[in-house]
Amino acid sequence: MIVRKNKVLTSENKKPILYDVYYNETEKSQPIVIFCHGYKGFKDWGAWHLVAEAFAEAGFCFIKFNFSHNGGTAEQPIDFPDLEAFAENNFSLELDDLDRVLNEIKSRNENLPKKISTISLIGHSRGGGIVLIKAEEDIRVNKVVTWASVSDFKARFQEDTEDFKAWKETGITHVENSRTKQMLPHKFQFYKDFKENEKRFSINRAVKNIEIPVFFVHGSDDPTVSVNEAKAIHSWNSQSELKIVEGADHVFNTKHPWEDKNLPEELKTVVETTIDFLK
Numbered sequence: 001m002i003v004r005k006n007k008v009l010t011s012e013n014k015k016p017i018l019y020d021v022y023y024n025e026t027e028k029s030q031p032i033v034i035f036c037h038g039y040k041g042f043k044d045w046g047a048w049h050l051v052a053e054a055f056a057e058a059g060f061c062f063i064k065f066n067f068s069h070n071g072g073t074a075e076q077p078i079d080f081p082d083l084e085a086f087a088e089n090n091f092s093l094e095l096d097d098l099d100r101v102l103n104e105i106k107s108r109n110e111n112l113p114k115k116i117s118t119i120s121l122i123g124h125s126r127g128g129g130i131v132l133i134k135a136e137e138d139i140r141v142n143k144v145v146t147w148a149s150v151s152d153f154k155a156r157f158q159e160d161t162e163d164f165k166a167w168k169e170t171g172i173t174h175v176e177n178s179r180t181k182q183m184l185p186h187k188f189q190f191y192k193d194f195k196e197n198e199k200r201f202s203i204n205r206a207v208k209n210i211e212i213p214v215f216f217v218h219g220s221d222d223p224t225v226s227v228n229e230a231k232a233i234h235s236w237n238s239q240s241e242l243k244i245v246e247g248a249d250h251v252f253n254t255k256h257p258w259e260d261k262n263l264p265e266e267l268k269t270v271v272e273t274t275i276d277f278l279k
Contacts, residue, residue, distance in 0.1 A: 001056050004111045008074055009065075009104055015085060017097055018077050019043070019065035021111050022056040029117035031278065034101055035064040036094075038125025038148075040177055040184070042066050044078050046251060047258040051271055054263070058275045061113050063105075067097050071184065080182055087172070087185040090193035091153065091201050094130050102140055118142040120278050125225060125250065126150055129203045132233075135214070136206040145215045145274050148222055148250050151229035153201050157191055167191070179256060207236040214240045215277045217270050219248025243273050 001024055009017040020043055023030060033055055037043060043064040055062040066072050069089035071080030080086060098121075105112060105119060120143040123131030128149020135144035150156065158164055167173040167188055174183040194201055207214070214237055218230035227244060234242040245252065248266035263271065 001053065006074065006077060007111050009100060011100055014096075014100070015068035016074060017065050017068050017100060018072065018074055019063055019101065020049075020052065021061065021063055022052040023061035023113055024056055024059070026059075026113075027115075029115040030059065030061045030113045031118045031120065032105055032112070032116055033060045033062050033120050033122060033278065034098070034105075035062065036098060036121065036123040036127035036130055037064070037067070037070070038123075038127045040175075041124065041127070042070055042072050042078060046254040046256040047260075047263055047267060050258070050261075050263050051267070054271045055275065058279075060275075060278070061116070063101065063112075065097075065101055067094050069093050079180060080177065080184065083182070083185055087187045088189065090190045091130070091133075092193050092197060094127075095134055098130060098134050099138070102138065106140065120144065122147065122274065124148060129153055129201075132203055132210065132214075133201065133206045135212060136210045137200075141212065143213045143215075143278055144210065145217065145277065146230075146233070147217050147252070147270060147274075148219060148225050149203075149216065149230065149233065150225055151203055151233045153194060153203065154198070157194065203233065204236055207233055207240070210237055210240075213277070215243070215274065216240060217243045217245065217274065219250065219252055219266065220244050220246045221248060222250045224250035241277065243270075245269050 004021040043066050052062040069085045071086035121131035122145045124147045128146030135141045171188045173186050216230050218227050252267035253264040
């Protein structure tokens with residue numbers, strides 16, 4: 001298996017994107033899978049490396065990357081040393097990052113297989129919303145899959161709360177990272193960016209308009225994003241497929257770090273059903 005880790009995608013006047021590529025050499029054209037992490041996520045979280053290997057063994061070229069403003073750096077891709085970048089992140093930047101990765105595939109990047117067939121997107125949690133919006137607006141995407149996806153970005157701002165009013169007044173709020181114990185900053189620009197692009201960032205609108213195959217996977221015991229959100233998204237597109245994984249939580253019963261050599265049964269089910277769908 002060819003594994004190329006921590007490759008850097010640079011663009012003028014933009015923060016770099018760090019990415020990994022997994023695939024097996026073959027003369028045939030290979031389908032590409034791009035994986036997008038969620039909020040407070042990163043490409044090296046938990047068991048994502050085992051997921052990448054499983055897709056490569058199944059004949060895919062698997063790309064996982066860090067969003068440019070996720071708080072990681074090229075030197076420290078796992079922790080969040082760049083809190084200023086984290087504070088400046090928003091949905092527009094994440095969609096632009098995904099676009100940059102797609103452009104890199106089409107430009108025949110030397111780190112990728114020589115022959116490429118289809119391109120599919122997988123997004124976890126908030127990344128699920130990102131890939132659904134991108135899939136609806138970009139004809140380069142052939143199939144799209146979400147794992148434990150959110151169904152509504154707007155609802156997460158909780159605009160009627162005192163916390164939201166305080167955020168608007170001060171221009172900044174903080175959320176604790178339970179793993180690193182850092183207080184992660186969000187500038188109010190995050191909400192402003194959402195309001196300026198509210199129609200584009202409607203997951204409901206995007207899903208209703210998606211005309212390519214779409215597959216939603218969710219854990220029955222997800223405490224972070226209710227399984228009802230998956231059922232709602234599924235109801236918005238009559239051609240979509242839904243898989244509820246019994247007993248699975250938001251990260252399909254993995255954790256960080258993941259030191260086992262094997263996937264837990266729940267995430268193994270997610271990977272196998274996703275591969276079946278993409279094939």
